[in-house]
Amino acid sequence: MCQLLGMNCNTPTDIVFSFEGFRRRGGLTDHHVDGFGIGFFEQKGIRLFHDDKPSAGSPVADLIKAYQIKSENVIAHIRKATSGQTSLANTHPFVREMWGEYWLFAHNGHLSGFQPAQGRFYRPVGNTDSERAFCFILESLRSRFDDRPDTETLFAEVAALVRRVRAHGLFNFILSNGDMMFAHASTLLHYIVRKAPFGEAHLLDDDIAVDFAAVTTPDDRVAVIATLPLTANETWHQLACDELVLFRDGAILLRDTPDSPRYLSQEEGLAIARAVGASH
Amino acid sequence: MCQLLGMNCNTPTDIVFSFEGFRRRGGLTDHHVDGFGIGFFEQKGIRLFHDDKPSAGSPVADLIKAYQIKSENVIAHIRKATSGQTSLANTHPFVREMWGEYWLFAHNGHLSGFQPAQGRFYRPVGNTDSERAFCFILESLRSRFDDRPDTETLFAEVAALVRRVRAHGLFNFILSNGDMMFAHASTLLHYIVRKAPFGEAHLLDDDIAVDFAAVTTPDDRVAVIATLPLTANETWHQLACDELVLFRDGAILLRDTPDSPRYLSQEEGLAIARAVGASH
Numbered sequence: 001m002c003q004l005l006g007m008n009c010n011t012p013t014d015i016v017f018s019f020e021g022f023r024r025r026g027g028l029t030d031h032h033v034d035g036f037g038i039g040f041f042e043q044k045g046i047r048l049f050h051d052d053k054p055s056a057g058s059p060v061a062d063l064i065k066a067y068q069i070k071s072e073n074v075i076a077h078i079r080k081a082t083s084g085q086t087s088l089a090n091t092h093p094f095v096r097e098m099w100g101e102y103w104l105f106a107h108n109g110h111l112s113g114f115q116p117a118q119g120r121f122y123r124p125v126g127n128t129d130s131e132r133a134f135c136f137i138l139e140s141l142r143s144r145f146d147d148r149p150d151t152e153t154l155f156a157e158v159a160a161l162v163r164r165v166r167a168h169g170l171f172n173f174i175l176s177n178g179d180m181m182f183a184h185a186s187t188l189l190h191y192i193v194r195k196a197p198f199g200e201a202h203l204l205d206d207d208i209a210v211d212f213a214a215v216t217t218p219d220d221r222v223a224v225i226a227t228l229p230l231t232a233n234e235t236w237h238q239l240a241c242d243e244l245v246l247f248r249d250g251a252i253l254l255r256d257t258p259d260s261p262r263y264l265s266q267e268e269g270l271a272i273a274r275a276v277g278a279s280h
Numbered sequence: 281m282c283q284l285l286g287m288n289c290n291t292p293t294d295i296v297f298s299f300e301g302f303r304r305r306g307g308l309t310d311h312h313v314d315g316f317g318i319g320f321f322e323q324k325g326i327r328l329f330h331d332d333k334p335s336a337g338s339p340v341a342d343l344i345k346a347y348q349i350k351s352e353n354v355i356a357h358i359r360k361a362t363s364g365q366t367s368l369a370n371t372h373p374f375v376r377e378m379w380g381e382y383w384l385f386a387h388n389g390h391l392s393g394f395q396p397a398q399g400r401f402y403r404p405v406g407n408t409d410s411e412r413a414f415c416f417i418l419e420s421l422r423s424r425f426d427d428r429p430d431t432e433t434l435f436a437e438v439a440a441l442v443r444r445v446r447a448h449g450l451f452n453f454i455l456s457n458g459d460m461m462f463a464h465a466s467t468l469l470h471y472i473v474r475k476a477p478f479g480e481a482h483l484l485d486d487d488i489a490v491d492f493a494a495v496t497t498p499d500d501r502v503a504v505i506a507t508l509p510l511t512a513n514e515t516w517h518q519l520a521c522d523e524l525v526l527f528r529d530g531a532i533l534l535r536d537t538p539d540s541p542r543y544l545s546q547e548e549g550l551a552i553a554r555a556v557g558a559s560h
Contacts, residue, residue: 044405045368048328063343088325096377100403121401123380125324 002032002092002108004189005076006174006225008181010249012070013222015040017210019064019076021203021230026055026078029205034086036061038076039093039104040069041178046102047071050091073176077106089126093174094134096122098141099148101177105134108227109170109186110276130173133165137175151180151246152254158182159244159256166242170276174225181247183225185239188269190229192236193251195221201231221250228266238263282312282372282388284469285356286454286505288461290529292350293502295320297490299344299356301483301510306335306358309485314366316341318356319373319384320349321458326382330371353456357386369406373454374414376402378421379428381457385414388507389450389466390556410453413445417455431460431526432534438462439524439536446522450556454505461527463505465519468549470509472516473531475501481511501530508546518543 005022007015019038026032036055040047047069051060055078077092092106098121107130114129119139124131140161141154148154158175162184165171172189175182183189196219198212216222225247229236239245240261246254264272285302287295299318307313316335320327327349331340335358357372372386378401387410394409399419404411420441421434428434438455442464445451452469455462463469474481476499478492496502505527509516519525520541526534544552 042368045330045371047330047368050325050327059343059347063339067339088322088327091325095375097403097405100405102405123377125377125380125382 002077002079003030003227004106004108004172004174004225005074005227006176006181006183007071007074007222008176008225008247008250009072009220009222011217011220012072013220014068014070015074015076016065016068017201017203017208018224018226018230019061020208021205022076022078022226023055023058023061024205026058028056032078032080034079034081035091036076036078037091037093037106038064038074039095040071041073041102041104041176042069042071044101044178046095046104046178048093048095050088052086052088052091073178073181075104075106075174075176077108087126090128090131092130094131096134096138098138099145101148103138103175103177105130105173105175107133108172109273111165111168111171114165114168133171133173134175136165137161155246155254155256162244170273172227179248180253181223181225182244183239183247184244185241187241187264187272188227188266189225189239190227190236191223191225191239191245192229192231192234193221193223195250200233202233204230204232223247223250223252282357282359283310283507284386284388284452284454284505285354285507286456286461286463287351287354287502288456288505288527288530289352289500289502290531291497291500292352293500294348294350295354295356296345296348297481297483297488298504298506298510299341300488301485302356302358302506303335303338303341304485306338308336312358312360314359314361315371316356316358317371317373317386318344318354319375320351321353321382321384321456322349322351324381324458326375326384326458328373328375330368332366332368332371353458353461355384355386355454355456357388367406370408370411372410374411376414376418378418378457379425381428383418383455383457385410385453385455387413388452389553391445391448391451394445394448413451413453414455416445417441435524435526435534435536442524450553452507459528460533461503461505462524463519463527464524465521467521467544467552468507468546469505469519470507470516471503471505471519471525472509472511472514473501473503475530480513482513484510484512503527503530503532
């Protein structure tokens with residue numbers, strides 16, 4: 001099992017506070033020690049950091065803390081490999097260019113028997129089910145659309161593709177093109193939208209607090225998405241099982257919710273992940 | 281004008297010595313202060329670091345020094361923008377996936393009126409002539425070959441494509457898939473192949489020396505490619521104008537040399553780059 005972290009904002013924001021709690025789960029407060037990755041969009045460009053060292057002690061993660069990169073869209077992933085090799089080619093987030101934009105993708109879960117035909121536009125480099133799923137989604141989208149369609153059409157198409165993939169197992173993921181951010185839950189995924197009036201937040205994984213009122217303007221809006229809540233004194237919302245949500249400018253723009261939404265407890269969600277040997 | 285650095289080896293090697301001299305040209309010993317980038321292959325995976333700060337003082341470059349990443353193929357680029365904006369999307373090296381492999385590309389030069397048709401497989405994200413040229417080469421290769429052809433066929437095809445691009449101006453570049461490394465000179469590009477017996481080398485840009493005999497085995501072979509030589513006491517070879525060379529395992533495997541090779545002096549090469557306003 002692994003954990004996901006995403007951030008989607010209406011103004012460039014640094015993710016250091018959330019990332020400091022998140023990275024401690026890579027070796028200190030939890031056991032996700034088989035590498036990590038984080039990708040920042042900066043306008044159309046990306047900064048991508050991958051490391052095969054545990055995030056809690058990684059010099060790359062130290063740099064991210066020191067550098068305080070501001071970004072409107074960030075995706076991070078810490079890995080606990082229960083099967084499959086640890087290698088850089090298998091480290092999330094994965095990146096591809098589609099329609100003249102970079103797309104980043106990170107996955108938590110396990111897909112059984114998911115072997116789509118070799119793509120014409122996109123092929124995996126490593127050997128994870130995650131990268132196969134990412135390439136399958138892009139391949140399907142790119143084959144159907146020569147240019148990026150309007151957002152509603154794109155969302156409906158992604159939702160249809162996700163239904164096909166999740167039939168193969170656990171498929172919690174975050175996907176972004178630097179403007180919008182898709183988040184899908186099979187089991188566990190939470191989010192919070194921070195906006196004015198901003199308050200103080202305390203990390204769950206460290207004795208650190210931040211007063212967001214001191215570092216924001218009243219117009220700022222920041223959505224943070226994480227496998228498990230990162231703060232102790234705020235209300236995080238859980239995505240329903242099989243729910244797909246699209247964030248833009250730090251708010252939910254579209255959602256595809258099952259007719260009968262189900263919510264797993266943290267214990268249930270983690271138990272399912274362990275039972276199927278979720279590896280990513 | 282900018283500068284290029286590449287390394288192709290038969291065993292994973294750290295590039296810290298060469299990079300330490302190279303990065304000083306980004307603000308200390310030369311004026312290439314508009315950002316830098318470096319990409320390391322690690323088996324099939326890549327680590328990619330981009331920064332818009334000058335390499336001489338960049339915390340990202342400090343991390344690379346501290347981390348001593350070992351790689352068989354590395355491409356780095358420091359930028360002096362004479363036209364065009366400084367942005368992350370325009371920072372070399374650029375990366376794309378082709379045939380299930382990552383490809384990295386960095387360019388030094390300037391192409392006039394190079395506006396290939398929009399690609400089906402690859403499109404630029406930023407607005408540099410460099411990324412357009414990279415996408416053009418990949419698009420042409422991918423359109424012609426569904427899978428990577430044998431090396432001789434690939435080399436001949438790349439050589440033919442390069443002739444078309446360089447008709448538009450200065451096209452010094454380095455291109456790699458993590459196994460082989462193409463290097464092409466329009467004006468200035470030098471290389472050295474280090475192998476046993478190894479000796480001591482002194483940087484041109486800093487008072488640093490290394491005794492390669494102490495950090496290598498007798499079987500190691502390392503090719504270093506750079507716009508201008510990096511060391512004072514070794515013999516660097518210059519690529520002829522319009523010469524394309526393919527390195528693998530730290531040695532030259534194939535080369536496409538003009539019938540009447542010409543070699544520019546450093547002064548001539550730099551003067552031409554200045555005259556055409558080479559921006560990358």
